[in-house]
Structures are given as structure tokens and as C-alpha cells.
Amino acid sequence: MAERDGTVVCPGSYDPVTNGHLDIITRSSQALERVVVGVVNNPIRKEKTLFTPQERKAFIEEATAGLGNVEVQIFSNLLVEFARESGAKAIVKGLRAISDFEYEFEMAQLNRKLDPGIESIYMIASPQYSFLSSTGVKEMATFGGHVGDLVPAPVAAAMAERLGER
Numbered sequence: 001m002a003e004r005d006g007t008v009v010c011p012g013s014y015d016p017v018t019n020g021h022l023d024i025i026t027r028s029s030q031a032l033e034r035v036v037v038g039v040v041n042n043p044i045r046k047e048k049t050l051f052t053p054q055e056r057k058a059f060i061e062e063a064t065a066g067l068g069n070v071e072v073q074i075f076s077n078l079l080v081e082f083a084r085e086s087g088a089k090a091i092v093k094g095l096r097a098i099s100d101f102e103y104e105f106e107m108a109q110l111n112r113k114l115d116p117g118i119e120s121i122y123m124i125a126s127p128q129y130s131f132l133s134s135t136g137v138k139e140m141a142t143f144g145g146h147v148g149d150l151v152p153a154p155v156a157a158a159m160a161e162r163l164g165e166r
């Protein structure tokens with residue numbers, strides 16, 4: 001296992017990454033030494049993903065290429081195990097609204113039960129992203145809404161293409 005330094009993991013389904021996710025990742029990279037973005041291989045509480053894990057990872061890598069202390073990994077195990085393998089002492093997640101709280105409260109308590117040594121830290125979403133979710137973006141794009149200012153340009157293009165295939 002790697003040494004525990006100022007490393008955190010930013011986990012998620014990232015199907016696809018949004019500008020809100022990127023805001024949390026960027027702010028984490030400014031506040032902390034090293035950020036490992038964890039793309040969950042198979043989100044258990046979600047329907048089939050629009051993008052493969054490799055595609056979701058590639059979108060984040062492209063969008064964070066300018067951030068020297070950010071790396072992106074796919075994980076298939078428990079989040080606390082992934083955090084330990086990454087040498088992280090904390091999980092950082094964004095919190096948009098009260099509606100996020102109940103789910104995140106449960107997740108944080110489960111993760112604490114699994115490993116009390118891994119802390120859960122919640123970063124309040126920037127106001128301009130407080131309404132933004134991958135699910136909302138997918139719904140907008142499905143019905144032809146403009147998502148160009150909500151996700152990185154390559155993601156918007158890939159969504160248009162993928163959803164057009166359906």
C-alpha cells in the first residue's frame with residue numbers, strides 16, 4: 001500500500017463528467033496534494049451507463065490534463081479499499097443540496113463502518129453548479145436540449161452521437 005500523504009480520492013459514476021464534477025476536482029486539486037479521481041466500473045444503484053468506464057475515464061483525463069496533481073483510475077472494489085490502495089486518507093465528494101444529504105449521509109456512515117481510518121469530506125458545490133447532475137444533462141441531451149455549457153465540449157459531442165444512435 002502506498003504511503004498516506006495528502007492524497008484524496010474523488011469517486012463517482014461520472015456518466016458523464018459534468019462541469020460541476022470538474023469544479024469539485026479542480027478545487028480539491030488546489031486545496032490538497034494529490035487527487036485520484038475514481039471512476040466506478042459498475043454503479044450498483046444506476047441503470048446501464050451511457051458510457052463505458054474507459055470512456056468516462058478518458059473524458060475526465062482530457063478535462064483535467066492541465067492539473068498536474070490529478071490522476072484518474074477505474075475501480076471495481078469497495079470505495080474504502082480503492083482509497084487505501086491509492087494511499088488516500090480521505091474521500092472528497094460534492095454536496096449540491098439538501099436532497100443529496102440523505103444519500104451521502106448513509107454512504108459516509110457505511111464507509112466509516114468499513115474503515116474508520118478513511119475520512120469523508122464534503123465540498124459544497126459552487127452555486128452555478130448546484131442544479132447540475134449527470135442524469136439531468138443526459139435527459140436534456142436526449143430531448144435535444146443544449147448542454148454545451150454544462151459539460152466539456154468532447155462530452156457534449158459524444159453524448160449527441162451516442163444518444164443519436166438510440
Ligand code: PNS
Pocket residue numbers: 011012013014040043044077078079080107110111
Ligand atoms: O457519482 P455517484 O453515482 O454518486 O458515485 C457513487 C459511488 C461511486 C461513490 C458509490 O457507488 C461507491 O462508492 N461505489 C463503490 C462501492 C462502495 O464502496 N459503496 C459504498 C459503501 S457500501
